[in-house]
Amino acid sequence: MVNGWFTDAPEGFRLLGTRCSACTAVFFPREDAWCRNPHCPGGGALVEVPLSPRGRVWSYTDGRYRPPAPYVSDPDAPWEPYTLVAVELEAEGMVVLGQAAPGVTVADLAVGMEVEVVGGVLNEDAGATWTTWRFKPVEGAR
Structure with a gap:
């Protein structure tokens, strides 16, 4: 977990940013x-x-290969493709990048679809x- 980037409070999972009082x-990541x-x-x-717990899919793609050097990737560990989602947060209007929740593939997503952070x-x-944030479609959203 990256300290200070998110919280799993009783009101729900939320990304944490900072706002300038002037x-x-x-900002996210926080400043x-x-x-x-x-x-x-x-x-x-x-x-x-x-930050807003919901937003709309701005873009998405899938990661189908291991990161190349110089990025660290254990060649002996099993590799699983993943889906990346860029989400425009509702109130802030900023785009945040994250992985999709397990089981969510590019076939399940569409630009403009409502998603929530989990x-x-x-x-x-x-x-x-190591915990992180993910995005999943809001029930009934399409």
């Missing part, structure tokens, strides 16, 4: 040092905010569980 720009908006009038305080497991090794 210009109201929202804790300064406002990245070049048009910000004063670089106000950055406050943690939960928690998921990226990897488990030596007793450690």
Whole structure:
């Protein structure tokens, strides 16, 4: 898990961003040092905010091969294709990239489809569980 990027609170799984108090720009991944908006009038305080739990598919593709060098990939581990989804979050209007939930393939997605962010497991090794966010279609969305 990347600390501070998401929370699995009682109200549901949410990505966490930061909002500049001067210009109201929202950032994900979060920004804790300064406002990245070049048009910000004063670089106000950055406050943690939960991001929209839903959005619409902006684009998607599938990953069918192991990452090439220099990226780390265990050649002895089984390889499973995965689906990547770019989602425009409802309120923020920003596009966030993530994997689709298990079982969701490119055949299940369409540009403009409503999806929601959910928690998921990226990897488990030596007793450690690496959690992440995933996107899945909202029931009845098409």
